[in-house]
Amino acid sequence: MGFANKVVLLSGAGSGIGEATAIAFAKTSAILSIFDKNETVHAVGETCKKYNNKIITSTTDVTSDEDLKGLVEKTVEEFGRIDVLVNCAGSYYSGKITDEHFMDTNERCMKVNFRSAVLLTHLTVPHLIKTKGNIVNVTSVSSKLITPGWLPYDVSKAALSRFTACAALDLAADHVRINAVQPGGTQTNLLVNSGYFKADDNHKVWKNFAKKTPLGRIIHPEEVADLILYLASEKARSITGEEFAIDAGLLAKGYVPQK
Numbered sequence: 581m582g583f584a585n586k587v588v589l590l591s592g593a594g595s596g597i598g599e600a601t602a603i604a605f606a607k608t609s610a611i612l613s614i615f616d617k618n619e620t621v622h623a624v625g626e627t628c629k630k631y632n633n634k635i636i637t638s639t640t641d642v643t644s645d646e647d648l649k650g651l652v653e654k655t656v657e658e659f660g661r662i663d664v665l666v667n668c669a670g671s672y673y674s675g676k677i678t679d680e681h682f683m684d685t686n687e688r689c690m691k692v693n694f695r696s697a698v699l700l701t702h703l704t705v706p707h708l709i710k711t712k713g714n715i716v717n718v719t720s721v722s723s724k725l726i727t728p729g730w731l732p733y734d735v736s737k738a739a740l741s742r743f744t745a746c747a748a749l750d751l752a753a754d755h756v757r758i759n760a761v762q763p764g765g766t767q768t769n770l771l772v773n774s775g776y777f778k779a780d781d782n783h784k785v786w787k788n789f790a791k792k793t794p795l796g797r798i799i800h801p802e803e804v805a806d807l808i809l810y811l812a813s814e815k816a817r818s819i820t821g822e823e824f825a826i827d828a829g830l831l832a833k834g835y836v837p838q839k
């Protein structure tokens with residue numbers, strides 16, 4: 581898939597699916613502007629440089645409107661254009677509506693997982709219209725499933741899923757596509773980074789989760805990256821407003837979560 585001379589702006593590139601996506605784009609000679617709230621993004625940038633030197637790495641939090649505005653401006657100043665936006669940054673947040681601090685958790689979750697993607701879309705659209713570019717959002721099987729205790733996360737991903745379809749209609753006349761990938765359990769540090777599991781338990785958690793899927797597979801971040809690159813490529817030129825599950829069959833089975 582050819583991304584030579586295409587400029588890709590990617591959030592959440594410091595770890596997991598975002599890291600794998602940054603490296604996969606770099607291997608196709610894409611020009612990259614990658615960022616994360618975590619300093620690890622700079623090490624990912626060093627790996628990407630083995631394939632392509634044209635890269636900016638930034639430590640930016642997606643909840644800062646000013647920083648996101650600055651990042652889009654910096655990307656265009658440096659590379660002159662934006663062809664692809666990938667909204668990958670995200671965190672897991674649990675909570676029930678009866679929780680004392682539910683509103684704080686919910687607000688934080690919506691800001692990180694949903695509002696940031698909307699704002700980045702709004703800020704990059706003028707540039708994407710010029711290049712007839714496209715956007716890929718990273719939702720989750722949680723956008724379809726309802727899991728007890730997952731209210732904020734499920735709702736944030738459902739909102740991002742619906743936003744993908746709504747924005748696709750707004751942008752179609754300008755030949756800008758917007759799609760989403762919907763991963764199931766993917767072996768990353770999501771639940772460790774979000775503070776829900778200790779690093780030592782991580783592999784065990786994903787292994788147990790894999791057993792619940794029809795294919796019995798742990799999904800690897802590189803597999804999700806492949807799907808993101810496909811949707812961002814010319815091969816997907818007739819696809820917009822869609823969300824594609826990569827979940828080892830979880831949604832087909834109708835996953836019944838444990839309480």
Ligand SMILES: NC(=O)c1ccc[n+]([C@@H]2O[C@H](COP(=O)([O-])OP(=O)(O)OC[C@H]3O[C@@H](n4cnc5c(N)ncnc54)[C@H](O)[C@@H]3O)[C@@H](O)[C@H]2O)c1
Binds near residue numbers: 640670
């Ligand atoms: N791993 C899974 O099973 C799974 C399943 C479905 C969806 N997802 C989604 O995939 C995306 C990537 O997650 P992952 O599994 O690679 O986890 P991860 O924790 O490895 O990567 C997420 C990255 O987002 C960054 N991030 C979080 N909050 C941020 C903020 N406020 N500003 C900037 N960066 C921030 C983190 O620092 C981290 O580097 C997320 O949106 C997640 O919800 C993951």
